[in-house]
Amino acid sequence: MELAVLFALCAGATWAIGMTAAKPALQHIDVLSYMLIRWALVIPLVLLYGVVTGTLILPDWGAVGWAALAGITDAVLGGFFYLLAMRRAPAFQCTTLASTAPLWGVTTAILFLGEPARWQVFVAAILVVAGAYFLVGRRIRLRGYLFGSVLSLLTGFLWGVAETVPSKLALDRGLSPAALLLVFSASALVVLAAANPLLRRRFPMHIEARGIGLALASSLAGAFLGWILWLSSLNLAPASTISPIRGSTLAFSLLYSVLFLRERPSGRALLGVGLVLVGVVLVSLG
Secondary structure, three states: OHHHHHHHHHHHHHHHHHHHHHHHHOOOEOHHHHHHHHHHHHHHHHHHHHHHHOOOOOOOHHHHHHHHHHHHHHHHHHHHHHHHHHHHOOHHHHHHHHOOHHHHHHHHHHHHHOOOOOHHHHHHHHHHHHHHHHHOOOOOOOOOOHHHHHHHHHHHHHHHHHOOHHHHHHHHOOOOHHHHHHHHHHHHHHHHHHHHHHHOOOOOOOEOHHHHHHHHHHHHHHHHHHHHHHHHHHOOOOHHHHHHHHHHHHHHHHHHHHHHOOOOOOHHHHHHHHHHHHHHHHHHHO
16 A cells, blocks of 8 residues: 555656646647647657566457546546646646546545545545645636636546546556556547647647657656556555545645745645645555
8 A cells, every 4th residue: 555655646746747847838839739749759658668567468448448538538638628728727726726636536436436435535635625725825716717717627527537437447457557558648649639630720830849848848757657657556556545645746846846946835835735745644544
């Protein structure tokens, strides 16, 4: 169990890189190009990882189907809605509302995977969501940024579901983390490539060197490392148990802003970090 918690925390740390890089990246690259570059790089990385570890095994089409569903739901739909929300509402608001994912992950794991409804897990999920609220450091305004807020909440729901139910079902049917991520990223890339001609009028191509660099950094950390670590954690523990730890992403985002952007967190933000950490510890002890 301790190793599963460690993997989940490391996944949160690397996912935070991708979430932090999204806002500045969209100033130098369009949404579709960002997503295409991000998931195109994951495929050779996970192929190399799978060959080295000898874990690229596809047991049956049922497992492949669940992995493909996770990829389309999380990387295509969730990722697209999150990036659109970042263009329509402040980053702190989008990140906070999208961080309701642990709550949805816990709920769907209990409802659809038949996992036990332990009180520690629900309390941890609520603490993580509360911590996300305090981490923003200012009031969330739904009225002025209604569409972006709705997209962020929808993102949180899609991420929470995809990261637990279809991913766990694919792992339970014998798919390794490497094989799952390969199907996940390949499915996302195929759907994005198919939708590209239809969406280009709405999102014209705009690519700068800085945007490519941020997309590559997000791909290596947030997409490849983050998902390998998360799936390894999910392979070791019940989905409802580790899902609240996903909220540690916000705490790591705050840490990165202090270390690399020289920002000073408020007392409210530190309270948010504390709530997230309490939720993680509660899950670990439970």
